[in-house]
Amino acid sequence: MKRILIGAISGLSLALIGVLALDVAPAAADGHGVIKKRIELMRKDVLGNFKVIIGFVKEGKGSMADVGKAAEAIQVAAGKIPALFPKGTGRPDVDDKTTRSLAKIWEDWGKFEKATKAMAAHAGHVAMYADQGNADEVKKHFGLMGKEGCGACHKSFRGPEAKK
Secondary structure, eight states, rough: OHHHHHHHHHHHHHHHHHHHHHHHHHHHSSSSHHHHHHHHHHIEEEEEEEEHHHHHHHHHOHHHHHHHHHHHHHHHHHHTGGGGTTTTTSTTSSSSOOOOTTHHHHHTTTHHHHHHHHHHHHHHHHHHHHHTOHHHHHHHHOOOOOOIIHHHHHHHHBOOOOOO
């Protein structure tokens, strides 16, 4: 009975992993598809929610509940980022007008992952402190998210916009 239960749990885990992988797998087969998917994630899930938090931090717009919800969305998005950067989907393999991702990502994958983990961790802290109503800590971790997460990645791994 114990083996059956363990086998069922293992099978369920593998099935769940398979379902989660479906979200990225089709795009990974097509370099332009995965690039489109990551741009969409960055614009909608990261930048869109980043703007909610910055509006609160800089201008007092919205509420702590809005900040918490936005930070949670960024935390989830950060966990998806590495899978959306399969090797061969950056410059020079793909033209400059299609992506700003530099080959340095795959040359220093550890640093890239560290930035995405920092983004997720600080977004989690922003959400936690928003739930607690602690504006000072929200501001602190939002700044760290920008510096150690977004900024660390963009400074090292994002090229300039292509001239049109």
